[in-house]
Amino acid sequence: MRVQLQIDGAPQRAAEHARELAGIGADGVFSFEGPHDVFQPLVIAAGVAELGLMTNVAIAGPRSPLHLAHAAYDLQVYSGGRFRLGLGSQIRVHIEKRYGAQWSKPAERMAETVGAIKAIFDCWEGKAPLNFRGRYFTHTLMPPNFVPGPNPYGPPAVLMGALGPIMTRTAAEVADGLLVMPFHSARHFAERTMAAVDEGLRRSGRTPADLQIIGQAMVAVGRTDADLRAAIDGVATLIAFYGSTPAYRPVLDTEGWAELQPVLNAMSKTGDYAGMRALISDDMVRTIGIVGTPQECAAEIGRRFGAHAGEVCCYFPGYRPSAGDIADLVAALHRTP
Template structure:
């Protein structure tokens, strides 16, 4: 099980510094999210300052762009990093696409499927020199003159991961992507009972087995070496769970556990801006279902118990600025457990 570092940086320099720190700490990968900055820019800076670590956009907002801009940026980063780039894409939700990015929204799963296929068609044109002729319902790419063609990438094409929660988007991930980024707002039960079967259906559509498809697992972790640290971490995670739980698109996860009405309450509070009250509405059973809670050693053991047989990588992240050192004890315990299992 590979270990990734991530978080929500405020500046390109902060994000790049965290990637460098993650490589020095031994992490396998580092992801940069598109919140306050452009992840492609941040990872370009990080690529110049690192040598080994895998670089992941987790996520870049697909529908804020088009397949050509994404294909070119991903190709550039894969070349710049020496083949270490992973293109992680997500749909975001309708209000952000239409109100923040002023871009169209329709049939997100179908649009995302077509988006990834279009990116792959563009990469194929780069690689082979053959005419670009992608005709879809949402995207059409039919022009690639030699002046704009970068040619074959010596490192091949980047892997593509899709972020998904709902079953239709998860099926799309299984069909057209190389891996899936499970949303933090996922539980072990949802992963096993909903996500994995949906991925298998998607892989079947593509005529491929689930084996070899990479799954990056959920990452809510509340831990600390002292009671004060643990309490502060739990408070932070409650806020995260409440924030995501207020989103209608993520309601199916709550409903699987019989907590659908909690989403109604959280949504109403979010509309009134009562963020602290939202966190107070997250009871211990919900907290402990969505998050791994305990000392670093306990957290590492529980991560492996829940996910070791179903995920290929786990992201140790914070809701704040990325800080690989924060997870040093959990990281060490996970590595030690992994080495023992391998031995």
């Protein structure tokens, strides 16, 4: 199984961190759109290490498909064909209040964004004139002096992050790959995610070979009781944050914890993050996250995704595992079918 690790998004640290992750055996790095830009750390990493590069995810709603296409196309050229464009929709409150953008029908809008980007790529590749006309975007003008020409490495893959059945189904219909939301359980992935994938492929007339599935996991890795305690606490804090979001309730519902979601949501509005964390049991961490030694974590990731995904993005939220533990986890995952 191939392994992607998150790169430090701070521009002054991205180069050193990319070299470190390459040194411990990672196959690639992904950037997160949080406190820093999602593209810049990958530009930096592209120049210092031979790693795969992926946005995970670039928020599509506030951006024009043309902006996304340019950034992706140029990164694909600069990296020598190592870039993939991962897109996500975010939730309404962030789109409207953090990005200052408009919110509407996220799955429909995401599908149109992917279609528009691919139409722009086709134009630049000389396959077809630009004539994309959708509900949200219209792209019909591309004079020759604005065309970068065919990409020597081919257009980058366009992936979609998804959790709910509609967005997951949409990803299976239109995208080159699905980034499985890290907030999930083995049961949710097997019963709900894969059912939506199958439906999307059926609707679009595509086959499983047309869609790459990339698993994602919140990993609490450690060898000592103290290290595992710190790791579990870090993952639990992120689970509490994700669990407060109404759109993520189906995961809790699958495991019989649906009543917890409105409680977490109410506490998040008062800023009681410590109280939210206290509601997340170790059993919840082991169900939604991945917990154990490097070898145990690799085995659990293989059991959860192995039949459907040959690649995983590992997160280590809220704590810092040792470089040795990460290296051993990567090595164990490389041995996982």
